[in-house]
Amino acid sequence: MINRWSSFSYILTILLLLPIILVINHALGSETQTLIHLKETVLSEYISSTLILVVAVGFLTFILGVGAAYLTTFYHFRFVNVFVFALALPFAVPTYIMGYIYSDIFGYFNHFHIFLRSMGIKEYFNVLNIYSVIIIMSLALYPYVYLIVKASFEKSKSALLNPALSLGSSRKKVFFKIILPLSRPAIVGSLALVMMETISEYGITEYYNIKTLTPAIFNTWFGLHDSKSATYLAVIAMIMVLIVLGIEKYNRGKASYKIESSAAEVKKQSLKGYKLYMSYFFLSLPVLFGFLIPLIWIAVYSYEYTVKLLDEKFLAILTNSLYSASLSAFIIMILAFVVAYTSRIFPTMVNRYLSKILSLGFTMPGAVIAIGIIMLFTDIDKWLIEHYVTTSLFLSGSFFTLLFAYVVRFFAIGINTVDSSFERISFNLNKASRSLGYSYFKTLLKVELPLMKNALFFGFILVFMATLKELPLTLVLRPFNYETLTTKAYTLANAQMLHETAIYALGIIVISLIPLTIIIVKRHV
């Protein structure tokens, strides 16, 4: 018999999976003229550009992320703690914002070229190409690799470095033979995240006119009004994501990478001479280009438009962003908590897999989810109108649609934090509470919830940040005339009013920096 807790989880799973199922279902079947045309002309370019982007960004983020994690974990030098913190900061700058900023800096009439001309160089370097996109996306996404791999390095360092050194191995050998292989899941896992984000990226690829799958999905849907072809492209993007996930899963294999945590003190090696200067150079690059230059640009142009900061319109947009991000984070954390609690108290095979199934939305490109949700809610609206429940579109274009999309997309972040937090709390506490007369629900409120409040807050912050920076879903599914910081920045950038995006970018970065700092300081990462 299915109990109430499990029924809730099953219904939620079906609801959150429906958009993806609808996309796949719609893509199957006969081909449209547009699709035949796409296949004959640009489809191979969409796929190859996406692949190039994925591989190149993966490679660069690997170099930047693993390199930065390695230097800051195993070596001691002046300002190392400043770098530990600063290297995470580009996380606060959304990729598309970084893209807008560099397109401005390198614009023909702007800073870089003015400087070149003052030096007598007349040449024009056009940055609106795939190479710039690769570099910018790598600068924006490497913190994923850096943070995850650093956490893994730290753990294996304190547990294994001393024992391995005592066996007579050199530090270099220990790193390459033991610590690096043990961190493989962390490296591959974080690279998979980066690659999925790359496939999903919309703002910068569209602005730089790179013909990848995600902008193609939107253009086919909204430009060519061909839903069939759009879903077909969406399925290709999904297959790419599944390949990345498959590689990640295959890579884990059956080997055990579990390391017992240890509090052993490990002495860091000091860096001197040219190695020290090279390290400074290497670590400064991503901080400079990924954070400081964008921040200076934003600060300069925000100052120009300071008066707008108190503008009613700006405040309304800021409120919208804060409201939608915090409300969706709140809803996601509650739902994730209930689903994770269900699989904790009823650990059936199905319930154990629910969190994995429900995490699928995070791996899917925002474009796929967006068109899936449009299809789902259009169908529901049609049904409601046909059955005289309502006379106009009820769900499509509503704020609820946007919230639902955020839940589909970011549920994984919520459930992962809740799941790992539950793992740290003995189930005997739950049993003890029930044997003392409390029901499952009361136990949840009196025992698990108070013990998990920090983890829930942490999860809330992560979802909040992700939602705040989200662009494609918000852009497509927001209610009419509903602007957030991201959509406004996008609209202004596309209207070639790049400098005016500064205050909106400032809003996003400042709001993201507060929780990011809390997380880094608390060493939750």
Added chain:
Amino acid sequence: MILELKQLNKRFDKPILKNIDLEIEQGQIISILGKSGSGKSTLLNIIAGFEKANSGELYINDQVVFNKKKNTEPQDRNIGFVFQNYALFPHLSVEKNLLFGVKNKKNKVLVKELLEMVDLEGYEKKYPHELSGGEQQRISIARVLATDPDIILLDEPFSSVDTLLKTQIEKDLLKIIKKSGKTAIFVTHDPKEAMAISDKIAFLENGEIAQYDTAQNIYYQPKTKAVASFFGIANFIEETCYRLNQITLDKQEGMYKAQVDHAIFRGEYYELHINVMVDQKQYPFVVFDYHDFHREEEFYISLLKS
């Protein structure tokens, strides 16, 4: 009867418990004993209601709590459960832990009484992480007693305790339970612990109760060879079991002739592996003696029967 189990069955991938029948009277202290994987913790969890049996009936205080139609939730069974790792709520003080299952959350008198009972007066405001293992153990039993349960279930309560402290904690816990007059069921894998604390022992073997009896009967009159060897060194002549303290050795005379196969020095004594001749048949025995015997040395043994 405070607890009655009738034909209880539980299976996961394979049968874990088979046709379990058990009757426990008010105030008795019972141990459920068996090797790991014998189903003893599952049985305790079924009694508590944390797991559901596949068939059978379960009565607590003559009220049915589980049968084909009914399965009472743990919170409604009026049982107390003491966990291996104590399961004290880390975010609550000792006082709040003790009053967790009590309706009146301000019952200071009860807290004082309970802390007195477990010899931890003045611990009200402490938190679990500030207590030693033994203190946590006593608070967890006091928390259970606060709700005045019909039965106290204890899942390997001494397994997390240091060997040196174990005897003392065992004594303390037994004293508290005896003082409370409650019925208690211990799950343990330690036969010495079971014999020391229980009025009766239920020995589980392959999911079945191989024997349910007093410690003395189980020790001297084990029903199966598995029961016999679980409780200590057991020597057999046909089906009759002889314990170490039922065998005497003599170099001059005795009931049966015996020959040393080999001897192992154990510090305080020698462990002798001998062959005993009874009616032209050889039976391998293990006995202890303070003297060394050389290989193939012959002597006599005499057997006592309790």
